[in-house]
Amino acid sequence: MKIHELITTTEPLRELCERLAKSEFVCVDTEFMRENTYWPELCLIQIGNEEEAAAVDPLADGIDLAPLWELMCDNEDVLKVFHAGGQDVEIVFNFTGKTPHPIFDTQIAMMAISQSEQIGYANLVESWLNKTIDKGARFTDWSRRPLTDRQIEYAIGDVTYLATIFPKILNKLIKTGRGAWLNAEMDKLADPANYENDGDLAWRRIRSPGRNPTVLGRLKALAAWRESEAQHKNIPRGRIVRDETLADIASHPPKKQSDLAKVRGLSQAWRDNEIGKRLLKVLEKAEPLPKEEMPEKAKRGAPLGKEGALVADLLKLLLKIRAREIDIAARLLTRADEMEALAAGVRDLPILEGWRYEVFGKDALELVEGKLAFAVKNGKLTMTHVDDMAEELAERQAAE
Numbered sequence: 001m002k003i004h005e006l007i008t009t010t011e012p013l014r015e016l017c018e019r020l021a022k023s024e025f026v027c028v029d030t031e032f033m034r035e036n037t038y039w040p041e042l043c044l045i046q047i048g049n050e051e052e053a054a055a056v057d058p059l060a061d062g063i064d065l066a067p068l069w070e071l072m073c074d075n076e077d078v079l080k081v082f083h084a085g086g087q088d089v090e091i092v093f094n095f096t097g098k099t100p101h102p103i104f105d106t107q108i109a110m111m112a113i114s115q116s117e118q119i120g121y122a123n124l125v126e127s128w129l130n131k132t133i134d135k136g137a138r139f140t141d142w143s144r145r146p147l148t149d150r151q152i153e154y155a156i157g158d159v160t161y162l163a164t165i166f167p168k169i170l171n172k173l174i175k176t177g178r179g180a181w182l183n184a185e186m187d188k189l190a191d192p193a194n195y196e197n198d199g200d201l202a203w204r205r206i207r208s209p210g211r212n213p214t215v216l217g218r219l220k221a222l223a224a225w226r227e228s229e230a231q232h233k234n235i236p237r238g239r240i241v242r243d244e245t246l247a248d249i250a251s252h253p254p255k256k257q258s259d260l261a262k263v264r265g266l267s268q269a270w271r272d273n274e275i276g277k278r279l280l281k282v283l284e285k286a287e288p289l290p291k292e293e294m295p296e297k298a299k300r301g302a303p304l305g306k307e308g309a310l311v312a313d314l315l316k317l318l319l320k321i322r323a324r325e326i327d328i329a330a331r332l333l334t335r336a337d338e339m340e341a342l343a344a345g346v347r348d349l350p351i352l353e354g355w356r357y358e359v360f361g362k363d364a365l366e367l368v369e370g371k372l373a374f375a376v377k378n379g380k381l382t383m384t385h386v387d388d389m390a391e392e393l394a395e396r397q398a399a400e
Contacts, residue, residue: 001048001050001051001052001053001160001163002051002052002053003052003053003054003156003160004016004052004053004054004055005054005152006054006055006056006057006147006152007054007055007056007057007063008057008060008063009060009062009063010062010063010064010067013056013063013064013065013067013068014067016047016052016054017067017068017070017071018067019052020047020048020049020052020071020078021071021075021077021078023049023050023051023078024078024079025049025078025079025080025081025104025163025166026047026048026049026071026078026079026080026081027047027048027049027053027081027082027159027160027162027163027166028045028046028047028072028080028081028082028085028088028100028159029045029046029047029082029083029088029155029158029159029162030042030043030044030045030046030087030088030091031043031044031046031142031155032044032087032091032142033141033142033143034236035236036235036236037234037235037236038230038231038233038234038235038236038237039094039231039234040087040090040091040094041143042058042059042091042095043058043059043142043143044056044057044058044142044147044155045058045065045068046155046156046158046159047068047159048156048159048160048163049163050163050164050167053156053159053160053163054156055152055155055156056068057147059143059145065095069092069095069096069098072092072096072100073092073096073098073099073100073101074098076101076102079102079103079104080100080101080102080103080104081103081104081105081106081162081163081166082100082103082104082105082106083105083106083107083121083124083158083162084105084107084118084120084121085103085105085107085189086189086194089103089189089190089194089195090194090195093192093195093196094195097192098192099190099191099192099195100190101190102186102190103186103189103190104166104186105185105186105189106124106162106165106166106169107119107124108182108185108186108189109169109173109182110124110169110329111328111329111331111332112173112176112178112179112181112182112328112329112332113169113172113173113176113178113327113328114327114328114329115323115324115327115328115329115330116329117329117330117331121133121158121162122135124165125161125165128164128165128168128169129161129164129165131161133154133157133161134154138154178328180355181332181355185332197227197231199223199224199225199227199228200220200224202223202224202226202227203216203219203220203222203223203224204295205223205243206219206223206243206246206247207243207244207247208247208295209247209248209250209251210251211294211295211297213288213289213290213291213294214288214289215250215251216250216288216289216294216295217286217287217288217289218249218250218253218283218286219246219247219250220286220289220293221282221283221285221286221287222241222246222249222250222279222282222283222286223246225278225279225282226240226241226246229275229278240275241265241266241279242265244265245263245264245265245266248263248264248265249263249279249283253283254280254283256280257270257271257272257276257277257280258271258272259271260276260279260280308340308343308344309343311343311367311368312336312339312340312342312343314367314374315339315342315343315364315367315368316336316339317374318360318363318364318367318372319333319334319339319360319364321382322359322360322363326359328359333351333356333359333360334350334351334356334360334361334364338350338351339351339364342364342365342368343368349361351364352365366385371385372384372385373385
């Protein structure tokens, strides 16, 4: 594989992207800093295929990243491969208003062919290539210039290894016939709605204090205000006000600014500073949340009770058995709250649709309906249909 030196000007970047545009896939990774800013600061972009790879310096004077964004977001013929790519996709969206497409995430893919829930990149490389990555450069200051040779080598390695691993993962997905299982997960990763910073929707990320429209209306107004303040100052939203403090203020709004000093999570300065004044004005203008914006109630059946809780526990045990049997991450199949809903009588669930129904949901439903039971065979815990158990018992009795 040809490894290019750090690209710092537009023309070499354009030439690289023209060559990569002829590939079936490109692997992409980024290095960024976001500890002290609202917007992640893009410091380095690594991109490559099986033949060549390079690191691109987005902080270089005069460099135009347009050829890269065109390849990433407008070229539908080239698959963009990431590992745990959520934050990388967010960065692309912040620059372009678009997300890379089509897209493939090897961390998500590993869930379909192994029991790995969130395998890290170093473990991925070790398991597929039997190589150990030097993590020493991982936590360096990527915004400082010049970058060291060690930093560049480490960064480019993130895509060179991935370019070797991806075809292996793809082949295994094809052999197991599980590629279609990942379509919805990849579409979710590429959905621009996940990365939009819409202040009016920011409240949905905060744990809602109940379902009171007045309280939620205040929370919506406060969350939108906090986003605006954080964006304007370009600092993390939590440095303005933490989530739990915002929810507390929405539930128990102060009557006057001096009361802000009594709120847990706010300093004494809030009693008379300008940001405190702005917060009070937001509270004064807040209106109850409209009915059409109220969060949907969680799908619930009858209260579980002791018997229902026991059934839910049995479903979780079944999930562990099935995940082990077919070598898949349990999280890709279902979640604990979904199994509790199934035990409570809810039937409108993803677990009872499509491939999840065939792989797990059908047996889960039969377990709830008493048609399936646990059995120990050859020292292993397995699932057996009740009718089959009855037949086996009858045969044994007849033989005796």
